[in-house]
Amino acid sequence: xxxxxxxxxxxxxxxxxxxxxxxxxxxxxxxxxxxxxxxxxxxxxxxxxxxxxxxxxxxxxxxxxxxxxxxxxxxxxxxxxxxxxxxxxxxxxxxxxxxxxxxxxxxxxxxxxxxxxxxxxxx
Amino acid sequence: xxxxxxxxxxxxxxxxxxxxxxxxxxxxxxxxxxxxxxxxxxxxxxxxxxxxxxxxxxxxxxxxxxxxxxxxxxxxxxxxxxxxxxxxxxxxxxxxxxxxxxxxxx
Numbered sequence: 001x002x003x004x005x006x007x008x009x010x011x012x013x014x015x016x017x018x019x020x021x022x023x024x025x026x027x028x029x030x031x032x033x034x035x036x037x038x039x040x041x042x043x044x045x046x047x048x049x050x051x052x053x054x055x056x057x058x059x060x061x062x063x064x065x066x067x068x069x070x071x072x073x074x075x076x077x078x079x080x081x082x083x084x085x086x087x088x089x090x091x092x093x094x095x096x097x098x099x100x101x102x103x104x105x106x107x108x109x110x111x112x113x114x115x116x117x118x119x120x121x122x123x
Numbered sequence: 124x125x126x127x128x129x130x131x132x133x134x135x136x137x138x139x140x141x142x143x144x145x146x147x148x149x150x151x152x153x154x155x156x157x158x159x160x161x162x163x164x165x166x167x168x169x170x171x172x173x174x175x176x177x178x179x180x181x182x183x184x185x186x187x188x189x190x191x192x193x194x195x196x197x198x199x200x201x202x203x204x205x206x207x208x209x210x211x212x213x214x215x216x217x218x219x220x221x222x223x224x225x226x227x228x229x
Contacts, residue, residue, distance in 0.1 A: 049217065
């Protein structure tokens with residue numbers, strides 16, 4: 001079955017760029033049936049969708065983060081990545097990658113999810 | 124942006140209880156709603172999508188209903204492994220999650 005695994009630095013300095021990668025196994029990011037998202041969760045708080053990418057490179061971002069977010073896909077490595085610029089302490093969270101269920105409409109639920117990775121923004 | 128509220132924010136229940144959690148959208152979202160269960164330190168797990176469709180492998184004691192603006196998640200007979208936080212998510216527009224409902228042991 002499809003599995004997702006996040007990787008990247010656990011500590012980022014304020015004003016710098018957070019970079020994470022999600023590696024997909026048991027499935028292909030090139031499948032047109034799905035799309036690939038990033039979602040985050042500050043400690044003790046709720047879930048916030050960051051954005052998604054489709055295998056073609058088409059993206060959509062949360063309006064509240066759009067000016068700072070870039071999501072890209074590397075089909076040769078079966079990975080997709082997140083970059084969040086100009087981070088502050090408010091960006092400290094567990095970051096999850098997840099698969100969106102409907103690649104054609106790209107408005108759907110998410111399943112499965114990666115296990116999540118904690119990113120702390122601190123000097 | 125569509126806003127999502129959940130009620131209650133927390134509840135205490137006993138094994139065997141029937142539990143109902145409500146999710147309300149600030150505007151009509153048809154049946155574009157999913158429910159997730161999250162346990163501490165774990166990723167959310169999909170339970171229900173399209174408001175009432177049970178995800179494969181999810182026990183039948185979980186059920187969902189509703190359309191438009193008002194939705195419910197019901198656990199018919201609470202089991203020990205069901206103590207967790209539950210989130211709804213609308214996907215009518217860009218995804219927005221509810222604030223969560225924590226179900227703990229009475």
